[in-house]
Amino acid sequence: MVEHRRGWALTLTLWLAFNFVVAYEIAPASLLPLVREGLGVGATDASWLVSVLLLGMAAFSIPAGILLDRIDNRRAIFLSTGAVLLSTVWAWRAATAGAYDRLVVARFLGGAAIVTLWTAGVNVVDGAFDRENQGTAIAVFATSIPGGFVISHLTAPLLATRVGWAGTFPVYGLLGVLAIGGFAVASRGVSIAVDIETPSRREFAAVLRNPQVWAVSGMAFAAFSLNFIFNSWLPTYVAENFSLPLGIGGAIAAFFPAIGVVGRLSGGVVSDRLFGTRRRPIVLGSFVVLAPASVAVPFIDLVGVLLVALIVTGFVTQVGLVLLLPYVRELVANNVAATAFAVLNTVGFLGAFSAPVISGRLIEGAGFFAAFGYAGLLAVIGSVLAWAVSESV
CATH class of the missing domain: 1.20.1250.20 (MFS general substrate transporter like domains)
Structure with a gap:
């Protein structure tokens, strides 16, 4: 457990970062007509761009948990955020080229990075507070998921008019990285490794x-x-x-x-x-x-x-x-x-x-x-x- 004020600083910076990560996750749903037109695909294929990322999260959920029980979760957050950013850039380039298959792969691997970031974030927030405040802190962090949906639904159509529908992906990725910069400052000197009996x-x-x-x-x-x-x-x-x-x-x-x-x-x-x-x-x-x-x-x-x-x-x-x-x-x-x-x-x-x-x-x-x-x-x-x-x- 860390000092109370620092615990909330960790929670809120992670919350902000995950808002933008979730915005990337759901962005194709906010832009489905543009996605279908841009890629020349039907509703089912367009919806796969959301689903395949979630499939990546499902496939890597348990392996991510096992891994994070054994390493410093602060470092894992930095690495997984970098992987999410790479996914957004790859997805942008694939979508711009009209390469549907490559776009699906980029989104799937992004899901693996996102579930690692989510699990590490929960571990950090859980470890930063005593038992009386853990539930409240995790609930606050969990609001980043619907919060990210709000950001995407409100801003993705506006961003698409300026950078194209595919350009929204790296925009959200970069904003997530900037927010993690705040976490890096707040977590300096903190090592959070989960100690759980296997x-x-x-x-x-x-x-x-x-x-x-x-x-x-x-x-x-x-x-x-x-x-x-x-x-x-x-x-x-x-x-x-x-x-x-x-x-x-x-x-x-x-x-x-x-x-x-x-x-x-x-x-x-x-x-x-x-x-x-x-x-x-x-x-x-x-x-x-x-x-x-x-x-x-x-x-x-x-x-x-x-x-x-x-x-x-x-x-x-x-x-x-x-x-x-x-x-x-x-x-x-x-x-x-x-x-x-x-x-x-x-x-x-x-x-x-x-x-x-x-x-x-x-x-x-x-x-x-x-x-x-x-x-x-x-x-x-x-x-x-x-x-x-x-x-x-």
């Missing part, structure tokens, strides 16, 4: 056989999928359905992740203060609300009503999602909590990876009604799992 093979296998872990991980699959269905397709849906410029559509879509920042911050407080640290009622409630709300979205024909729907769905999505992170850890012993968390991350990122591709194919085949119907189905599945799973202890 579980035995039997304990590791017990986690993989634990149905409660898989139930919560299944909820993560549904929650991550819902998050990326909305964030991947809302800018395009709003622009096309309401005949608005892409920039205006992005601004309206930004309400979903913007209110999600509030949801992430308040989820832990509501769970701890109003529900006595119980997670299940809030997670279940979020899925119950999302099921009908998701299906209703394509039937809305007034922008004002759509804004209300986005505020409600954006809030409840993040309130439930953020509680899954401590939920799965609390279902197992302390020395295998990291393993359970890695399982949840892997399954959740697979949901995030698959959602834009599946919804893109549904949109190509049957329109936005089918895609939002799929979102409703995911929420129903999440509700069933939340009803069946045990309460955390």
